[in-house]
Amino acid sequence: DAKTTQPNSMESNEEEPVHLPCNHSTISGTDYIHWYRQLPSQGPEYVIHGLTSNVNNRMASLAIAEDRKSSTLILHRATLRDAAVYYCILLINFGNEKLTFGTGTRLTIIP
Amino acid sequence: DTGVSQDPRHKITKRGQNVTFRCDPISEHNRLYWYRQTLGQGPEFLTYFQNEAQLEKSRLLSDRFSAERPKGSFSTLEIQRTEQGDSAMYLCASSSHRDSNEKLFFGSGTQLSVL
Numbered sequence: 001d002a003k004t005t006q007p008n009s010m011e012s013n014e015e016e017p018v019h020l021p022c023n024h025s026t027i028s029g030t031d032y033i034h035w036y037r038q039l040p041s042q043g044p045e046y047v048i049h050g051l052t053s054n055v056n057n058r059m060a061s062l063a064i065a066e067d068r069k070s071s072t073l074i075l076h077r078a079t080l081r082d083a084a085v086y087y088c089i090l091l092i093n094f095g096n097e098k099l100t101f102g103t104g105t106r107l108t109i110i111p
Numbered sequence: 112d113t114g115v116s117q118d119p120r121h122k123i124t125k126r127g128q129n130v131t132f133r134c135d136p137i138s139e140h141n142r143l144y145w146y147r148q149t150l151g152q153g154p155e156f157l158t159y160f161q162n163e164a165q166l167e168k169s170r171l172l173s174d175r176f177s178a179e180r181p182k183g184s185f186s187t188l189e190i191q192r193t194e195q196g197d198s199a200m201y202l203c204a205s206s207s208h209r210d211s212n213e214k215l216f217f218g219s220g221t222q223l224s225v226l
Contacts, residue, residue, distance in 0.1 A: 034214075036215075041219070042217075042219055042220075043115070043202050043203075043204070043217030043218050043219050043220050044154065044202075044204075044215075044217050045216075045217065046214035046215065046216070049214070085153075087153055091213075098144070098156050098159060098167065099154075099156070099215060100156065101153030101154045101155070102153055103151070103152060103153055104153055
């Protein structure tokens, strides 16, 4: 599976935007970029996914570099409830949703 | 939609005992996954079912581990002769093959402590 690289931790102030980076330089043309997050004492939850174009949903936005070797998850206005570990995962063309998690980025929100 | 349900939430056992966990997926989901997560790490894939068929097993799943999904609905994960290294959070997830997003929905997990 293609590998992703994320910072171990980030901090952000409450009510400010947060940009969570992910590098995936070995991504192949059929790999989708998925983001999940895991709140304390919970299982992971889906956030967003994309292939080439930028994507928006009610939770976040996903900005994908033109060469697809990196992407950024954007939380437009962080709240304390967004404190979680965020995982960037590459998934091959929905053939098998066997997600391969890394260690993710632990996001701390400062009140 | 009641979400993915796992039981029990916590299990403490002595080394050498057998334990069984249950997962009830979202009702219309035909795919079910088991993951294991240790402290500070991301979840690791263990096995996956499509309906009642177990289609893939990780090499992490030793002979002491067995998973079933007898009628394509709920699933059980059994660990025989538990070892201290089995202490972890065991997560279940489900997905719908018909969902174009194919996103996984996770339960809150079963935390296993082997003493």
